[in-house]
Amino acid sequence: MKPAIDVQDVSQVYVAKKKAVLAVEHISFQLLPGEFVSLIGPSGCGKTTLLSMIAGLMAPTRGVVGLFGEPVTGPSPKIGYMLQQDYLFPWRTIVDNAYIGLELRGQLTKERKDYVHHLLEEMGLIGFKDALPAQLSGGMRQRVALVRTLATDPDILLLDEPFSALDYQTKLQLEDLVAETLRDKGKSALLVTHDITEAIAMSDRIFILQPRPGRIRREVEVPADIRAELPFAAREQAHFQELFRDVWSEFEQMTAAGAAMKRREGGEGR
Numbered sequence: 597m598k599p600a601i602d603v604q605d606v607s608q609v610y611v612a613k614k615k616a617v618l619a620v621e622h623i624s625f626q627l628l629p630g631e632f633v634s635l636i637g638p639s640g641c642g643k644t645t646l647l648s649m650i651a652g653l654m655a656p657t658r659g660v661v662g663l664f665g666e667p668v669t670g671p672s673p674k675i676g677y678m679l680q681q682d683y684l685f686p687w688r689t690i691v692d693n694a695y696i697g698l699e700l701r702g703q704l705t706k707e708r709k710d711y712v713h714h715l716l717e718e719m720g721l722i723g724f725k726d727a728l729p730a731q732l733s734g735g736m737r738q739r740v741a742l743v744r745t746l747a748t749d750p751d752i753l754l755l756d757e758p759f760s761a762l763d764y765q766t767k768l769q770l771e772d773l774v775a776e777t778l779r780d781k782g783k784s785a786l787l788v789t790h791d792i793t794e795a796i797a798m799s800d801r802i803f804i805l806q807p808r809p810g811r812i813r814r815e816v817e818v819p820a821d822i823r824a825e826l827p828f829a830a831r832e833q834a835h836f837q838e839l840f841r842d843v844w845s846e847f848e849q850m851t852a853a854g855a856a857m858k859r860r861e862g863g864e865g866r
C-alpha cells in the first residue's frame with residue numbers, strides 16, 4: 597500500500613533579515629491511507645512548516661514529500677486544508693461558501709452540488725443553507741468549513757488546530773463529528789494541535805516534535821481501546837490517563853531542556 601503522505605528526510609531553512617533559521621531538520625514519517633496522525637509540540641517546533649510543505653505551498657530545502665507515491669510539486673487536489681479560522685466569506689450564504697472550492701476548480705456540477713447538500717444534511721446544517729455566516733455560532737461555522745473542505749472529496753485532510761478557537765463543549769462535539777466523518781469516508785488526516793488530550797483521543801499515532809530545530813522526538817502508538825472509540829468516549833478508556841501522563845512528562849522534559857539551553861545561550865552572550 598502506497599503511503600498517503602511520505603515525508604523523506606525533509607529540512608526547511610527560512611532566510612529572514614539576512615539570517616537563516618533552520619525550522620525543521622531531518623524529518624521523516626509516513627501516513628497510511630485512512631490513518632489519523634497528530635503532530636504535537638511546543639510553539640516553533642515546525643508544525644505549520646511541515647503542513648505547508650505537505651500541502652505543496654512551500655518546497656522543502658532538502659528532502660522530498662510524496663502523496664500516494666507522487667512527489668509534491670505544488671498544491672494538490674488530493675489535499676484539503678482546515679484551519680483554526682473558518683475563513684467564510686461574510687457576504688455569501690452557507691451553501692455558497694461550501695461551493696467555493698468546487699467553483700475554484702471548475703467542478704460545480706449537479707452531482708457535486710448534491711454532495712454538498714448531503715454533507716450539510718450530515719452536519720446538521722441544511723436548515724441554515726441560505727443563512728449568512730454571521731447568523732451561525734463558531735461551532736456551526738467550523739462545520740461549514742468542514743463541508744467546504746470535504747466538498748472536493750480530498751483523500752487527505754490537513755487539520756491545523758481546527759478546534760482551538762472553540763469553547764470546550766463545542767470542541768468535543770466537533771472532534772467526534774470530524775473523527776466519525778473521516779472514518780466513514782476512509783480519509784487520511786494529519787492534525788496539528790497543542791492539546792495533548794485531543795491528539796490522544798483522535799489519533800492512531802502521534803509524533804511529538806521538539807524545537808530548535810524542529811525534529812521528531814518520539815512516535816507514540818495509541819492503544820487499541822482508545823482508537824476503537826470516538827474522541828469523547830476515548831477519553832474514558834483505561835489507557836488514556838496513563839498515555840496522557842507519559843506524553844505530558846515528555847513535554848516537561850522538553851521544556852526543562854529548552855530552558856537550560858536558553859540559560860546557556862544567555863550566559864554565552866554575556
Ligand SMILES: Nc1ncnc2c1ncn2[C@@H]1O[C@H](COP(=O)(O)OP(=O)(O)OP(=O)(O)O)[C@@H](O)[C@H]1O
Binds near residue numbers: 617620642645646
Ligand atoms: N517565514 C518565516 N521566516 C523566518 N522564520 C520562520 C518563518 N516561519 C517560521 N519560522 C521559524 O521556523 C520555526 C518553525 O515555525 P512554525 O511556524 O512551523 O512552528 P509551529 O510549530 O507551527 O509554531 P506554532 O505552534 O507557534 O504555530 C520557528 O522557529 C519560526 O520562528
